[in-house]
Amino acid sequence: MTPELLEDVAARFKVLAEPARLQVLDALADGPRHVSALMEATGLNQANLSKHLQLLHAHGLVSRRRQGLFVYYALADASVFTLCDLACGAVEERARRSAQRHARAMR
Amino acid sequence: MTPELLEDVAARFKVLAEPARLQVLDALADGPRHVSALMEATGLNQANLSKHLQLLHAHGLVSRRRQGLFVYYALADASVFTLCDLACGAVEERARRSAQRHARAMR
């Protein structure tokens, strides 16, 4: 584990460490979308969404394709969903256990 | 994808989005370690390391076991390494592609 690799991996996690960006990735799950469509899907305003998209693109998580006035974004990295699924799984698992403990404590 | 789940997943990624903490997890890869051992393995000072450990523990990524004066930490979640491997893989893949592009441009 070189320090540089640690930095890079941490940077990638940092990009994912934001609900708004996860929401964007989720909205791209079933195909490319242009910015306006993503605004509607996510409820983010234009400037904010644009910045998140730039970041996702800079880190290679999404690809960009211009078509006339519209810019279509798409998932660039299939592994993103595996990552999210793993994280979701761990989170849910943890919630489950916590609920159990809670139930035991209530008895 | 409920907003709450998005928050939780993002929070878990945020814990991983820090080289120092990844380094700690890496140091725990082949077994439990007490704090002083982790200080040596990571080069972090005591206060700083302790805070990272509290965070990792609060999010359920490591477990804690007291033994006399020493406190042993261990990985609590096997999925952590799958996550890191995936992230590493994506990062390296990206580096490879970037290097290729660079080489092409140089010719």
Place this chain on the structure above:
DNA sequence: TCGCTATGTGACCATTCAGTAATATTGTGG
């Protein structure tokens, strides 16, 4: 109890970053 070692915690500072508003850029049709 006392002193020592291992670990945790609180306060502080500096940096990073998401959100927002205003403005700039880019492409299209007339």
Place this chain on the structure above:
DNA sequence: CCACAATATTACTGAATGGTCACATAGCGA
């Protein structure tokens, strides 16, 4: 070229957080 629509960028602000220092706590042996 002009007006407009879609997207990007810049400057700013407030909140979160990593690092550090000083101090607190906990367990052990004398």
